[in-house]
Amino acid sequence: MEVKNKIILALDVPTTRKAIEIMDNLSDNLNTVKIGYPLVLAEGLESVTRIKEEYGCRVICDFKVADIPATNEKIADATFKAGADALIVHGFVGEDSAASCLETATKHGGEIFLLTEMSHPGAAQFLQPVSMDIARMGVKMGIHNYVGPSTRLDRLKKIRNIIGEDSFLISPGVGVQGGDPQDTLEFANAIIVGRSIYLDNDPVNALNSIIDSIEL
């Protein structure tokens, strides 16, 4: 997977219209976006289909899927039918639940990203003690793509060591949450950035500044 400028835009905006307005200005410098609950709960999975059709970009659906295998399969099926290229899946629910998403993704020619440790402070409360085990589980399952935190680079480095250099690691937490783009890219293949771009008065300039600050 080649992510243009190593930046994945998190489109956590309330309407498809707003997402389109942002993408009209930024799409030249991006080929991958992440769409999650904020947009899909407001506008439906059609928002995924629309963004995909309009810009031809890769769409990662951030639904942090965390249910029993039978329900995960239905969630994954609907997501890929809407046009998603990849789906972010929680690992803490266990191998069977993640495997259900992986199998469904493969059936559709799509991919999953396994979420290991999250970037917010609360991740230290319950998730952190098991996040490296989640990464190990992913390796055992043959999963290629992972999500890890840019807010704790010592932990991101450990995740990279577990999953190996050939795996693909994307990292949220850059900007508003405190992570640094270039430092994160020492361990991650691409960074996920949302508010630092779409809340800026000048999103084009905000994106360009991040691109300028990283070694591509």
Ligand code: NUP
């Ligand atoms: O651990 C995670 N942290 C995180 O921020 C896993 C995520 N998927 N995210 C998502 O990344 C979060 O939901 C948001 O869509 C994006 C980061 O956005 P921002 O902090 O750059 O605005």
